[in-house]
Amino acid sequence: MTCCELLDFIDDYLDGGLSPEVREVFEKHMGKCRPCKAYLDTYMQTVSASRGCCEDAVHHDSTCDSLPAELVRAILAACGCKKSQQGGT
Numbered sequence: 001m002t003c004c005e006l007l008d009f010i011d012d013y014l015d016g017g018l019s020p021e022v023r024e025v026f027e028k029h030m031g032k033c034r035p036c037k038a039y040l041d042t043y044m045q046t047v048s049a050s051r052g053c054c055e056d057a058v059h060h061d062s063t064c065d066s067l068p069a070e071l072v073r074a075i076l077a078a079c080g081c082k083k084s085q086q087g088g089t
């Protein structure tokens with residue numbers, strides 16, 4: 001699993017919506033990939049903060065403020081993610 005794929009799974013991970021298989025892979029990756037772990041930490045802080053400030057406005061997976069784009073970019077760059085490029089491998 002690549003870092004980009006993991007980042008897509010964070011919502012499900014926090015919701016407990018991942019299958020045991022995927023969850024294990026996710027947690028393993030978080031254990032050894034510092035940029036992704038930093039991202040997860042920041043994400044959780046953002047989510048809990050936004051839950052506190054606008055509970056009524058949030059339906060399910062949206063947060064008040066999206067994560068800083070710069071942080072996402074830094075992580076993807078650090079992990080060699082090719083998500084922003086078109087086409088496959």
Ligand SMILES: [Zn+2]
Binds near residue numbers: 002029036
């Ligand atoms: Zn990673």
